[in-house]
Amino acid sequence: MARYIFITGGVVSSLGKGLASAALGALLQARGFTVRLRKLDPYLNVDPGTMSPFEHGEVFVTDDGAETDLDLGHYERFTGVAARRTDSVSSGRIYSNVLEKERRGDYLGKTIQVIPHVTNEIKDFLAIGADEVDFMLCEIGGTVGDIEGLPFFEAIRQFSHESPRGQCIFMHLTLLPYLAASGELKTKPTQHSVKELQSIGIAPDVLVCRSEQPIPEKERQKIALFCNVRPEAVIPAYDLKSIYEAPLAYHAAGLDQAVLDAFGITPAPRPNLGVWEDVVDRLANPEGEVRIAIVGKYVQLEDAYKSIKEALVHGGIANRVRVQVEWIDASVFDAEDPGPALEAYHAILVPGGFGERGTEGKIRAATYAREKKIPYFGICLGMQMACIEAARSLAGIPDAGSEEFDHEAGKRRFTPVVYHLKEWVQGNHKVERKLGDDKGGTMRLGAYSATLKDGSRVAQIYGTTRIEERHRHRYEVDTKFRKDLEAKGLTFSGMSPDGKLPEIVEHEDHPWFIGVQFHPELKSKPFDPHPLFADFVRAAVEVSRLV
Template identity: 85%
Template sequence: MARYIFITGGVVSSLGKGLASAALGALLQARGFTVRLRKLDPYLNVDPGTMSPFEHGEVFVTDDGAETDLDLGHYERFTGVAARRTDSVSSGRIYSNVLEKERRGEYLGKTIQVIPHVTNEIKDFISIGDDEVDFMLCEIGGTVGDIEGLPFFEAIRQFIHERPRGQCILMHLTLLPYLAASGELKTKPTQHSVKELQSIGLAPDVLVCRSEHPIPEKERAKIALFCNVRPDAVIPAYDLKSIYEAPLAYHRAGLDRAVLDAFQISPAPRPDLSKWEDVIDRLENAEGQVNIAVVGKYTQLEDAYKSIAEALTHGGMANRVRVKADWVDSEKLEGEGAHLLDGYHGIIVPGGFGERGTEGMLAAAKYAREKKVPYLGICLGMQMAVIEAARNLAGMPDAGSEEFDHEAGKTRFTPVVYHLKEWVQGNYTVQRKVTDDKGGTMRLGAYTAVLTPESRISEVYGGAVQIEDRHRHRYEVDATYRDALEQAGLCFSGMSPDGKLPEAVEYADHPWFIGVQSHPELKSKPFAPAPLFAGFVRAAMQEGRLV
């Protein structure tokens, strides 16, 4: 039976609960324990799949096709444990499950209430995979006191009460604001946050206190006294230059020791932190810098491309070089011209939805092709590379995507990219219509691509002829145009196993130009960089004369 660590937040949002959870998971792994992390989100959306990137940031996709919160990306990057559909749930999903059961008559005519029906559904979700790992870390989104989160807090209270004593602990993350006028760190917001937790029957065992200034021992003792925790369980959390410093920083602050003490695990196994020491060494001792332009639609919010930003960092680590990514608004490129890309050592065009900004993406693909600048197109970025080739090399000046025609309500383009209506998933054929619901209906999760031997992408993957990466898209390059595009010079170097769906394209006469329909950034980790990002950064180093 797993031990449970529930991670909550107070005072303000965006304190870094996801990062703290991921770092703690990594520290427990370093001591030889197995872990799994999951996220409980109070919002009423069934999942973040239909939410705007500006609203929610990146949607992280799991191997089994779940659209989840970006914190699951942190969990994977820090622990290497592949997230599953059962590692993310929202209030919307919980209520949807309860109502579906009610419609099926599973409650035998009972009146459906938050307690016990909603809380029982939450508890059932929390306990999935209970016997698989030593520690289950469950992060609750939002802050204590949010009305949306109350069913989750009540479910946790019940869950802790029903488990054997010492089986569950609560870790609470708060903020210690600094008042410059008085030169003081204020502990009262933390006290009130803990008091709010206590009022609903929960008491923290470990307090993690975010602060921009050192926390004096006197203040830590005060927090411990008024919040009813041990002094050594008040853990300072300071701002870091890189998120990958978090495991070592939290270890120095005593977080893993405090957690194990709360479970009365003593003596605890000694941690092996060599993996994280190597990560920091590669970050701090980079041998040069490459400059990368990421030409996207949602560049105003970097979290919209969180996994790409981190995968670039990982690619830099693999090559012992620092990667400086500039987020270039594709609409700005449309207005001011592709000369904005002058001086960059590599260009990435990432995924996205809708027609807005796509002419700028096409300009970026054309610039990279003509100027021989390393290019990595991801999802929509691959589709833009194909449309650019069709327009400018294959004699189809009106080439475009069916997605843009649907937005306009009329046919304007020769659709070299079309709405995907059928594909094979495992042993099943999935069918979709344009009129289907938007949520959860894309081609989602891990799919196999068969690579052309001796192609550039096969070389990047160490000579592999089959790879598996995660997908999230509902429009696909039309393979019927393959011959015309290959005659124009764009090689289809990866296809689905049935040969119907293009998975990768490249130019044989280009130093490094690859487009993939998948999202390789989602599986990249600091200690296991995604091969495409490591290869792309190395190509950018050659462009910058760093190798």
């Protein structure tokens, strides 16, 4: 059975629990252990799929089609372990399951209560796959004391109490604020946070203390004394230049050793950190720099495109260059020439999004990239805008557009080059959708295969003609326009295995112009960059050398 590490947070949110969890998972892997990471979110949404990116950042999609918290992206990027639907759960999902069981009569007429019914549902979730790995790392969203998180804290307390002794430990992440006026790090918020945990029956075994200043040894001793934690289990966590320094930094601070000591695993296997040393070396010693513009809709919140930004960093690692990402609001180009703003960049990336706002600006960005021979990477909506741009500019369809925008406007304004996907094949069965269906979980989600055209640029980049990538969309490019677009040089170089759904397009007469319907950024890792991002950055490097 797996050993469980429960990661909680206190004092303030956004301290980096997800990053600490992912880095710890990578360190345990480096010592030869197998790991799986999970996220328990207290919000009442069933999943983040219907939440605005401005509310919750990026929605990370798993191979099996779950829409999850962006922290699962960190987990995958640091450990390489593909997340599953069972690795993410919210209060909304838990309560939904409980109420469904109540309606079916599964509780045999009992009064339904948070304890034991909700907490039992959470514990059942925690136990899934417990025999598959050595360590299960479970991060609890929010901070201790949040009213919505109480059922989760009670559930992990019960789970630990019911498990064999030494099977579970608790790691608590807190903040040590620095008061410049007095020149002091203050430990009291951490003490109060731990006291709050202890009041609900949880005693942390390891404390990870975020701080902008070095933590003096006397302060570590003080924290250990007042929080009832061994001094060597008080782990400093300082700001880093790159998140990929975290495994090495946490190892140097003793995090993985403190965790193994808490489990009584001695002697601990020696870690092999060569992969992370190479990643950090490539980041710290680049041999050049490229500037890439992301022309998107949600650029005010970088977390909305978290995986894309990280995948570009991975592409830089592959080419040993620093990637300078600049965020540009696509709506700025809706009524103006993008040339003056984009001419300083070596490549342009247009990401996904929902709704009409900013789409004309994305189309203008695609026109600029095509005409100026600047590398262009269109992802999901970015591919659709590239197809609409080609239809308008090259194929003689001046009113080309998307059914998505006509639906929002309530009338037909465009020739729908992009249409609402009403049915598709998933595995061995047909999926059907209607415009009036619920929004949550009704898109084409998860991993699907694609067949690439022999001799195409993408086939050369992948090194194969059969790929599998993750999707999240409900609109598709209509293949009835394929002949006209290909006659003008926009090749449909990747299709679904049945040949009905376009997956990739590319301009044959362009140095690097590729649009993909899927989300390749979701599978990129610093030690295994996605081939499309690696080659996109390579193309940007070539442009930078010509400037």
